[in-house]
Amino acid sequence: MTGANESFDITLVDGLHCILRQTVTSTGPRNTDGLHPNFGAFWDFGPRDTEGNLIPFITSTNGPTLATCINIPGVFPYGCDHGNYSQKPPTPICFPIKCSDKWGLNASQANRQGQGGRVTCEFLGFIGEPANK
Numbered sequence: 001m002t003g004a005n006e007s008f009d010i011t012l013v014d015g016l017h018c019i020l021r022q023t024v025t026s027t028g029p030r031n032t033d034g035l036h037p038n039f040g041a042f043w044d045f046g047p048r049d050t051e052g053n054l055i056p057f058i059t060s061t062n063g064p065t066l067a068t069c070i071n072i073p074g075v076f077p078y079g080c081d082h083g084n085y086s087q088k089p090p091t092p093i094c095f096p097i098k099c100s101d102k103w104g105l106n107a108s109q110a111n112r113q114g115q116g117g118r119v120t121c122e123f124l125g126f127i128g129e130p131a132n133k
Contacts, residue, residue: 010121012075013089015078043117072100077098078095079093079095085099
């Protein structure tokens with residue numbers, strides 16, 4: 001819905017089966033007072049730079065193992081239903097859980113006020129049995 005908040009993510013909470021890449025095409029200026037005339041407001045993943053500005057999100061890809069899927073913007077790691085911690089993860093949990101700890105809760109999803117734009121999700125291939133390395 002135009003004007004509402006939008007979000008997306010790569011969710012590996014229940015396991016790792018393939019490699020996915022997500023990319024956004026809209027990275028223009030952000031207007032917090034309403035829709036930007038060119039629908040160009042950037043996506044973000046929560047953290048701010050040293051000047052207090054939101055850090056734009058452009059693309060991310062999950063890693064090929066459970067241990068390489070942490071601290072990636074827009075990626076929920078295995079067992080981490082809140083990105084930076086595990087509250088009610090799905091069962092069974094077959095491997096040790098390591099949640100993201102770099103940017104906090106919002107780093108596991110990309111957000112933006114509803115202004116359109118394109119989100120592209122690419123399937124890059126299946127993985128073998130997920131190793132926790």
